[in-house]
Amino acid sequence: MIVGPEKCIRILQRNVPNHDLSTLAVGIFNVCIGNDKETSKLFQQFAANHYDLHSDAIVGLGADLEWRLTSFGAPYMNRYGASFKFPDDEVIKSPSCLYGHDYTVDFEGSCKNCKLFWICCNISHIL
Numbered sequence: 001m002i003v004g005p006e007k008c009i010r011i012l013q014r015n016v017p018n019h020d021l022s023t024l025a026v027g028i029f030n031v032c033i034g035n036d037k038e039t040s041k042l043f044q045q046f047a048a049n050h051y052d053l054h055s056d057a058i059v060g061l062g063a064d065l066e067w068r069l070t071s072f073g074a075p076y077m078n079r080y081g082a083s084f085k086f087p088d089d090e091v092i093k094s095p096s097c098l099y100g101h102d103y104t105v106d107f108e109g110s111c112k113n114c115k116l117f118w119i120c121c122n123i124s125h126i127l
Contacts, residue, residue: 005029005080005127017045024050024061031120032127034083040092043116053092053116062119066126074126084124086117 009029015022027042043053051057088094095114 005032016042017049020046020050021061021064024058025065028065028120028123031086032080032084032124034085036085036087036089039085040087040089043087043092058115058119062115062122065119066122069123069126076126078125078127080124080127084120086120 006029009026012022012026012029016026017023023042023046027039027046030036030039030042047053051061086094095117
């Protein structure tokens, strides 16, 4: 049985905005299904209640989420690549430096503006 992002959002939603990983995960899952307006709200809640979106803490939480999805048997099928939509509004923006970087799995060298975007990309590829 494969549980998609929509079901995960319903399960984790009750923990938003109090739990950092749940809030981040629900935001990332919304990126995967193309719900950029809801994602923007969730990322703003995450920043207000937990960590700056450009912080190194994002990398640790992203790695934790990747590990959890992999340990639960996520298929690495990139089924949500076509619906992937990172927010680009007045508050949350797609990184302007995005196309000047070549990071796919490792975030160690990524600039502070790209971390969250690449975490969303990696999670999307896992799903």
